[in-house]
Amino acid sequence: MEEIYKILKDLRPEFDFTESEDFVEDGFLDSFDIISLVSTIEEKFNVKIDGLDVVPENFCSAEAIIALIRKSGGTI
Amino acid sequence: MDAVFRNKRISGILAVLPETESYFDDEIGNYDFPEKQTKRLKKVMGFNKHRLAKDSSTASDFCVEGLNYLLNNGKVRREEIGAVIVVGLSPDYFLPQMSNIIHGKCDLPQDVLCIDMPQGCCGFLLGLMESFMLLDYMKDKKVVLFNSDILSHKVSKHDRNDFPLVGDVTTVTIVENDPEGEEIIFRLMADGANRDCLKIPAGGFAMPSSAETAEMVAADDGNKRCLDNLHMNGAEVFNFVQREVPPMLEDLFKSYGVEQEKIDYYLFHQPNKFMLQKLADKLNVPYEKLFMNVVENYGNPSGASIPTVITHNLKQEMTEKTYYCCLSAFGSGLTWGAIVMQLGKMDFCKEIETKL
Numbered sequence: 228m229e230e231i232y233k234i235l236k237d238l239r240p241e242f243d244f245t246e247s248e249d250f251v252e253d254g255f256l257d258s259f260d261i262i263s264l265v266s267t268i269e270e271k272f273n274v275k276i277d278g279l280d281v282v283p284e285n286f287c288s289a290e291a292i293i294a295l296i297r298k299s300g301g302t303i
Numbered sequence: 304m305d306a307v308f309r310n311k312r313i314s315g316i317l318a319v320l321p322e323t324e325s326y327f328d329d330e331i332g333n334y335d336f337p338e339k340q341t342k343r344l345k346k347v348m349g350f351n352k353h354r355l356a357k358d359s360s361t362a363s364d365f366c367v368e369g370l371n372y373l374l375n376n377g378k379v380r381r382e383e384i385g386a387v388i389v390v391g392l393s394p395d396y397f398l399p400q401m402s403n404i405i406h407g408k409c410d411l412p413q414d415v416l417c418i419d420m421p422q423g424c425c426g427f428l429l430g431l432m433e434s435f436m437l438l439d440y441m442k443d444k445k446v447v448l449f450n451s452d453i454l455s456h457k458v459s460k461h462d463r464n465d466f467p468l469v470g471d472v473t474t475v476t477i478v479e480n481d482p483e484g485e486e487i488i489f490r491l492m493a494d495g496a497n498r499d500c501l502k503i504p505a506g507g508f509a510m511p512s513s514a515e516t517a518e519m520v521a522a523d524d525g526n527k528r529c530l531d532n533l534h535m536n537g538a539e540v541f542n543f544v545q546r547e548v549p550p551m552l553e554d555l556f557k558s559y560g561v562e563q564e565k566i567d568y569y570l571f572h573q574p575n576k577f578m579l580q581k582l583a584d585k586l587n588v589p590y591e592k593l594f595m596n597v598v599e600n601y602g603n604p605s606g607a608s609i610p611t612v613i614t615h616n617l618k619q620e621m622t623e624k625t626y627y628c629c630l631s632a633f634g635s636g637l638t639w640g641a642i643v644m645q646l647g648k649m650d651f652c653k654e655i656e657t658k659l
Contacts, residue, residue: 238340238343239340241337257524257525258464258524258537258538258541259340259344259463259464259537260340261538262344262347262348262577263340263343263344263347265347265577266343266346266347266577275584277581277584277585278541278544278545278578278581278582278584278585279542279545279546279585281541281542281545281581282542283538
């Protein structure tokens, strides 16, 4: 979990992601941030995220991001 | 719609480029986003530089420059031309139509058929379809197909979602009959219910341009644009492409017995590097067979994307050999489709730069 928050903090340092219940709804992540996040996750966890999985609901919380990494074959 | 064409070929492609190149790094200050956040997109999306037409240049200027180049260099003769087709969304005027402007400025014979077709990203596919159909009635004549847009004039320079993507390129493609031409498989799909995903709201009869439509406002996504500007809902378009294009292609291959491993090149529309990588992954296509380098060199040239992929990456190869190719495009409309055909042994395949 900490690893994900670190990535998010690096992406958008102006926000405290631990305070948000929905990163997308709260405006912490826009569609371009999600694309940047996909790229970072793929590099860091050596996974390929399916294009169909690049949807807001998979990036709305740290738990959702972890579930996506696992679904994509990554270990976290 | 599906169709199968026979005995046709593309005998030449010319890309006409504006001389102005603008660099993403120099534009970052125009956007109201943290620099670090914006710079991340450079690598992921493939932003680097793009070609921009001058404010005074119109789409027909590029078409005329391109056709005159071909006429003056003996690549096509006036008496060989049976039809002029102009595909694009940047007309000089509501009236007269683009094809007639080009016809007049290039002094073409009176029996040349002039057709305009408003279409965006799938403009090359649609233009080829129309060319193939016309050629059944033209025997020895050729079709001159123009794909031309100047969408940079319609995008806010303060819109980070849209401006880095646009690129102004015009292509001129010569299409003709060929008794030895092999089967060409064509498919085009539409989803008008989601037409607003890519839109220029003002400027037509539904909402004429006015002082109000020209007023720049801060949008919810943090960008500044007005109703006269083009806007793309990037997330929706991305999801549409990932959802519709791979199964459409897989079904096309299956329906017509296309052996995917025999395809030499996948010549796709060029929205951005990220979207193309995801498509290549989904289709199990090696990256070296699916070029993704047009956005970083020119921007996304709308309907001219596919011919620009060809002239940028395969200009020499396309004049020497023949390749089995899958062309695919997707975007405004929403529209998506593909053509599977042999490409090569062209009389010319090149780029020229203009002062426009």
